[in-house]
Amino acid sequence: MFIIFNLIILGLVGLIAYWWANEGLFSAFIHMVCVIIAGAIAISIWEPISMAMLRGGNFDNYAWGIVLIGVFTVSLVILRVTADKLMKSNVNFPSWANFTFGSLCGASAGVISIGICLIGSGFIQSTNEIFGYRGTGRDESNKAMIGKVGDPIWLDVASLTASFYGTLSVGTFRPDISGTPLLQYNPNIDELSTLVRDTFGGGKGQLSLTPDAAKVTSVAKGENGLFIVQVTFNSKAKDFGGQLGLASSQLRLIGAASGTQKPKVHYPFSWKQEVDDGTEHVFIYDDVSHYATSVPGRQETGIKFAFDTKDPNFTPRFLQIRGTRLELPQLSQTEVPPLVAMQYKGRQLTDEEIIEARDPLGKEIQHLVDSTSKIRRLRISTNGLPGTIEYDEDLFFIEGTLTTKWRQSGISAALSIKGIRADEGTGIVQVDISAGKSASFRDLISLLSESDAIELIDTNGRKYPPIGYYVSGEKRMQLSLTPSTPIRAIGELPLHILTASHPKDMILIFQVTLGEWIQELRVGDFTVGTCNVEVGSKRR
Secondary structure, eight states, X not given: OHHHHHHHHHHHHHHHHHHHHHHOHHHHHHHXXXXXXXXXXXXXXXXXXXHHHOOSSTTHHHHHXXXXXXXXXXXXXXXXXXXXXXXXXXXXXXXXXXHHHHHHHHHHHHHHHHHHHHXXXXXXXXXXXXXXXXXXXXXXXXXTEEEEOSSOOSSOHHHHHHHHHHHHHTTTTOOTTTOOOHHHHSOOHHHHHHHTTOOHHHHTSOOOOOTTSEEEEEEEEOGGGEEEEEEEEOGGGSGGGSOOEEOGGGEEEEEOOOTTOOOOEEOOSEEEEEOXXXXXXXXEOOSTTOOEEOOTTOSOXXXXXXXXXXXXXXXXXXXXXXXXXXXXXOOOSSOOOHHHHHHHTTOOOOHHHHHHTOOTTOEEOGGGEEEOSOOTTOBOBSTTOOTTEEEOTTSEEEEEEEEEESBOSSXXXXXXXXXXXXXXXXXXXXXEOOTXXXXXXXXXXXXXXXXXXXXXXXXTOOEEOEEEEEEEOSSEEEXXXXXXXXXXXGGGSOHHHHHSSSOOEEEEEEEEETTOEEEEEEETTEEEEEEEEEOOOTTO
């Protein structure tokens, strides 16, 4: 089948070359110019149109390819019709010139036309090979390393086309307005077209990602060019609404480049994710059956990907997942410790080393951070509330302490407590730090002093101490709310609840500026966890 594929490519290019050789050099040259311009138009507007069309449905897996081929075809037709209207007569050249140079112009146009169609077809969901052609993908015989798979194609029209427009993008056709040339912002699109299709089930997985389906929340750098990138995925990233599955071939860390430089491209060699028991494990991308996956039943999942660039001077510009470009936040000032780097490379750590090698990005705590003023299980009336707790006219707790049952019977809606009051311009954020949860710092207590602060940190670096907490038992809860005197150190928390042999659940309460995005929970010098949560209104 692969030989048939090669013969089809050669036959199509040869047929186009022969056709335009018979039409004459001038006509062949005009057609080649039209093809080059149509290709430039298609590639320049291909990404923004495709991204605007992604909605999370099944069509997303065809949008990239259909837009590229469709825009190219429409542009070429318009240019050809316009050229024929403007130039109604031909220019006569000797027959040897028509055949020699006309066929070269026709062959060039054929290579670009077939190349764009082949690249576009790679972005259309199908099997991960076409007539035995795989292009670039994970090599089953070499520990899933990314590279050319199978026998080389005789005439690599896709690679020639991508290289041609990549060179033009930093030269004659360099974009002056956006300043984002193809070579530096979407390098090797011929390889990308087959990489995104290298999914589970021989190409049955999803090969697109909507722009709002994922966000890079943290980036940390280690020695010798090791980068750890944490990405939070929501339900839109899942394969057809089921479970997320990402191969190493679907992620690219693109380096910074300027002028006519070509950026370096790196793929992840391992990843760390939460598993069913709530702990995080490192997995290596050393087999084609290995995929980073989401936690079943959870709407949002955080996964850390490790890229070993082996270049201490490498500067990442952005992360690309399934063709979608994700901006990178500022690099973490905390270096990746050597033991953490070893862990990402597959080294099994001892219990002592696990404490020492705490991940500088912390754990993924997206699902444990809730921007709401409601205490979700609490159903009680203002009738009979003790004088130790204050509430306002809107039935929101202001300050004080309370021990109560979770639910009371026969509660009037008009007298039911609504939640915790947030001051004007702020919102309430609750973080579940219960033992066994990713946001817990129980294992760090022996390393901390009672004066160490506990804080939420937003994307602007502003820090927020807790204004209270509540302890959750099976039938009763204990609330301590002190916004006038926030909790400045962990010694002010009832740590015995966290360290008990049968600990109760504990939720910390914070008051954060409205509209900010929370990105980190920190205790002392330790990052406990990272997230990407917007602070909403008090009634949310």
